[in-house]
Amino acid sequence: MDTSRSLLPVGAAAAVVGLLILIPVMLMMLNDQTPTAQAGCRPAGGNTTGIPEQHRQNVTAAATEAGVPTALVAAQIQAESGWDHTARSPVGARGIAQFMPATWEQYGAGADPFDPKAGIAALGRYMKDLRTQVGHLAQSEAKTIQLILAAYNAGPGAVLKHQGIPPYAETTNYVQKITRTAQLDYSADCQPVGGEFIGELGTGEWTHPLPGGQLTSLFGRRPCPAGVPSCNDYVTAHTGIDLAGGGTVVAPTDMIIRSAADSMPGHEYLGTHVLGTMTEDPKLNFQFHHCAPGTLRVATGDTVAVGTPLCSEGASGNASGTHLHFQITTPDAPGTTPSREHAIDPRPLLAQKGIIL
The missing domain is CATH 2.70.70.10 (Glucose Permease (Domain IIA))
Structure with missing residues (x-):
């Protein structure tokens, strides 16, 4: 696990909640499910895609810097601090993007870690750096995004060692949580982040493949x-x-x-x-x-x-x-x-x- 930054948000649900064994022969399930009120994939902010107005320009700029969808950066900030720029974690992470002091020294450009504009910009620089380190392992943009998130959670060394997403429950859950939140809460058109190669799914009706499962x-x-x-x-x-x-x-x-x-x-x-x-x-x-x-x-x-x-x-x-x-x-x-x-x-x-x- 990467110890340079906090994995737990302040004022928001934990980014990773571990495994829940439902039946002896099954494997893992996310405890922190997306609220059912969000079914139908309508962004929390409607046409504003859920990003607080005062942060939209900065989030867009950070996403451009990192080369990732704006929705992804927004989902990370939601998970890390719930948009609270004064947030502190028990392990010392600070600010809207919850950087640990050592990592802030590298990416904070000498700014106040509680300055939300500086925190969002630092997040963009950090994500750009992670893309450079692990992006070559991916064959698609969707996979690149998953690897960047895995590196953000577990460290780029773990991703390089495993040549992909490390088989850690908390890292797998983190990647799933952020991509799901990006799609459901912060995407204007409900497209999967990095998944544009699939295109439109047609106008036909879809249903759960195992109703009640x-x-x-x-x-x-x-x-x-x-x-x-x-x-x-x-x-x-x-x-x-x-x-x-x-x-x-x-x-x-x-x-x-x-x-x-x-x-x-x-x-x-x-x-x-x-x-x-x-x-x-x-x-x-x-x-x-x-x-x-x-x-x-x-x-x-x-x-x-x-x-x-x-x-x-x-x-x-x-x-x-x-x-x-x-x-x-x-x-x-x-x-x-x-x-x-x-x-x-x-x-x-x-x-x-x-x-x-």
Whole structure:
């Protein structure tokens, strides 16, 4: 963990709250969920994107300096201090961006750490420096943003050591929290930060893929789950999200079923599964793994509407307990077979359609 700055905000919810084990066989879940009142992805400030008026110009300038979206800088300040420029943390962090004294000496340009304009500007300089140190590891702008946030939380050395987001619960949670807050609270159009390569998700209706289910494991690096029959990089480099407790898996939007079977040769880890492709642009691909055997309610070649039951959540394939592994891959991915290389985090896309996990 980077000791040059505080990880805990003052006057706001903690940036990281650790792991909550929901059921023995599941993994981690964020305790500090976005309030349901924000569902629908409407920025807190409407057309002003939620940034306090007196700070908008400075936040925009800092984001430009760092080469990141304005919404991201705003989300960080919200997490660090709740926009309180007089904030102090128990460990000595100060000001609107909660810099520790040593780091302030490097990035504060000799200014008063409680000057909000100076604090926001220092944040921009620090983020720019982190981009320079870790940005070369990323293949997309969305991944670059995630690595910068990971370096901000855990230190650039940890990111370089792991050649990506370190497998620390607090760092994973921090990256998820900031990107989610940026999208839901500070984006004018609800686009995922750095996710513009996906484009518009179409006009069709979307729904929760496991109605009533709870998020139990995030996209990205994670520890090996207890009880998984085979733990390897395919398990620890999690290319989807896990949901549990809903019972019936449904189509998140109108889609064509590309594969529905109790097994797939060469991909036995899927177990009973459904693969599908959106019927409208951008024709994203969906994967549903570990369904209960014998519960398939669709067949290969079917065209189904949003909300159509697909199967029941289960523990088939390489699974440690009853849940759904839900995965989204880009339009260029093969739709008839699983793909890890094209996987993208489903949560920002679901949030764009007003589905808050």
